[in-house]
Amino acid sequence: MVVVVVTAVIVQRGDSSTPTPATNSASSATSIQPKSVVTTFNGDARTTRGFTWYTESTDTATHLQLVKGGATTFTDPNIIEFTGTTTTLQTGKKQVQSIHKVLVTNLAPGTEYAYRVGDQTKQSWSEPVIFNTEAQRAEAFTFLNVSDSQGISESDFELWGHTLDGAFAKFPKAEFIVHNGDLVEEPEDETAWDYFFGKTRSWLKQIPLMPVTGNHDEVDGVADRYLSHFYLPDNGPKGSIPGTAYSFDYGNAHIAVLNTESNFEAQTKWLREDLARTNQPWKLIAMHRGAYGGNAYKKVEKWIAVFDEFKVDLVLQGHNHEYSRSYPLRNGIKVGDGEQAALNREGTVYVVTNTAGAKFNEKKDDLFYHKVHLQNGKQMFAGITIEGDKLTYQAYDIEGNLVDSFVIQH
DSSP: OOOOOOOOOOOTTTOOOOOOOOOOOOOHHHHHOOEEEEEEOOOOOOOOOOEEEOOOOOOOOEEEEEEEOSSSSEEETOOOEEEEEEEEEEEETTTEEEEEEEESSSSOOTOOEEEEEEETTTEOOOEEEEEEOOOOTTEEEEEEEOOOOSSSHHHHHHHHHHHHHHHHHHHHOOOOOOEOSOSSEEEEOOOHHHHHHHHHHHHHSSSOOOOOOOTTTTTTOOHHHHHHHHHOOOSSSSOOOTTSEEEETTTTTEEEETTTOHHHHHHHHHHHHOOOOOOOOEEEOOSSSSSSSOOOOOGGGGHHHHHTTTTEEEEOOOSSSSSEEEOOOOOOOSOOSSSOOOOOTOOOOEEEEEESOOOOOOOOOTTEEEEEEEESSSSSEEEEEETTTTTEEEEEEEEEEEEEEEEEOO
C-alpha cells in the first residue's frame, strides 16, 4: 500500500463549503480535479456503495480512498483503497472527458466512513466527505422524493439546489433521495450536468441519489449521457438499457424503479417477478410518466394491474410539473376517502411532487382519482418516513410550508 499522508477538511453532512483539495500545480488542477461526484446504492445498502465522477482530463486514473470513522487524515494503515474503471466520452466538438466509476464493497453496516476520489499518482483528490451505511436493522428511516429539476441555465439549477437545501432542512436525517426523472433539459449538455451536480455538491457526494429515467434522460432510445453520471444497479429486465430500470431495498422497503420511455412489455414481466421475489412488507414504485398523475399515461396500464396484484403501497411519479395525490386506488376504483390513513394495503396511493426546478405546467383537469391536485408555482419536495408498519408522507414547498400529508398503515 502506498503511504499517503494528507491533512484535510472533512465535509460534514450538509456542509456546503468547498475546501481547497490537495492537487498538483494550478495549471493542471482544473483538468484533473474530480467533478460531478455522486454516490448511489448498487447492491446491499448496508455493505456496498457506488461512486461516479468526471474529470476534464483523459489522463487520470480512478482511485477511491476510504477511512472508517470521521477521521481528518488519510494515513496508512487506516486507508482502504479501491480502483475503478475509467472511460472517455466526447462532451463537445473539441472536448473529451473521463468518466470514473468505483464500486465499494465489504463495508460495515451502520458505520461512518470518510472518502475521497481522484488520482493517487497525481495526488489529485476531491475534498473528503463523510457518509454512513445503512444500519444492520433499519427500524425506521426517511428518504426524499423530488422530480424534474430539468433546466438549462445556472439560475435554473440554483433553484434545484435551493430545493434540496430546503428538503434537508426539513428532513435532516434523510438517508437517500429518489429523483423521479428529467434531471436536465438536454442530456447532451454537459454544462447543465455541471450545474446539476455543482449546485447540490454538499448533498450528492454523501447522500445516495437514485434517479428515475425520464423523457429528457432517455431520448430516442439513447440514455448514454444520463447513465454515464451514475453507477446504478444492473438487475432490471432483459432488453432495457442497463440502469434505466432496477430495484433496491432499504430497511423494510422494496423500491422498484421503472422506465416509462421504452421496453414496456419486458418491464411488466420483470416487475411481476421482482415483486414476487421480495419479502419486504413495504412495496414502492418510482416512475416518471404517471399512471395516475396530473393525467394518466395509457402505456403503463399493464403495470397498474401488477401494482394491484402485489398491493403496492405508494407510487412516486414525475413529468406533469404540478402536484397531485390520488385517493387509494384498487382496480381503478377509489377504496378510501383520502383523509384517514390507508389501511391494510386496501389501495395504492399515487403522487407527483410538482417540480424541483424552474418549469411549471398549468394545472390539468381534475379527474376521478384526484384527492389533492394543485399548482402553487413553487418548487416542492417530499419526505417519506417508514417506521415499522406506518408510512408518513409529507410534501413541502420551497418556503417550508406543508402542502400535503397522508399516512399509510399496514
